[in-house]
Amino acid sequence: MAAQLVQLEATPDLVERVYRTLGDAISGGSLAPGQRIRQEEIAQQLAVSRQPVLQALRLLKRDGFVEDAPGRGLQVAALDAQWIRNVYQVRGALDALAARLAAERRFRIAPALLQAGRRAARGDDVTAMIDADLAFHVALYRAAGNPLIEESAQLHWRHLRRVMGAVLQQLPQREQVWDEHEAIAQAIAGGRAAEAARLIEDHGRHASDKLSEGLDQVLHPAAAPDPRRQP
Secondary structure, three states, X not given: OOOOOOOOOOOOOHHHHHHHHHHHHHHXXXXXXXXXXXXXXHHHHHOOOHHHHHHHHHHHHHOOOEEXXXXXXXXXXXXXXHHHHHHHXXXXXXXXXXXXXXXXXXXXXXXXXXXXXXXXHHOOOHHHHHHHHHHHHHHHHHHOOOHHHHHHHXXXXXXXXXXXXXXXXXXXXXXXXXXXXXXXXXXXXXXXXHHHHHHHHHHHXXXXXXXXXXXXXXXXXXXXXXXXXXX
């Protein structure tokens, strides 16, 4: 297995730590879609026994990050555009709830956060783009004053990071996302709860459509033109 994972010390929450380490590797792409998962190699790289690895893999399978491999064993789950649309439907409901609650509190999202997002959108660092996007939404979840919203959204963001990493570099007009973020932030700061919820629902639909279409292109690229064929 090509991915190199950092060794972990044995602790009572070892299964959770193995789960998070493998989940981060899958979300970040160092464990690629379709790559076989070998318990022995993971246990050796993390310097743990096979038991916490086995339990963590069961949780990852439950959450849709790994799947049964052909024949036997497990592999990293394939990327699926329809699955991402499903994730966005659920996340959209959480975001709308967070926006309404934050607007009731007239929360002001830091201008520096929006500025950092625009800088990331103009650059070529996909990880920075994803981190900035996540930072905006986490600020929104925390502004809502309900910790269950952020906790519930964490799983969805792990799935979305996989797709964003695969297709974000190809998407045009990335700064438009931050125009939408700024409009949402202004509605929240102004206490306009219904408007904030509507804007963030529209924002989620736009993101879902763009990422799903981009993933379809990655998974099913158009056949390259035959160089021998004359125009």
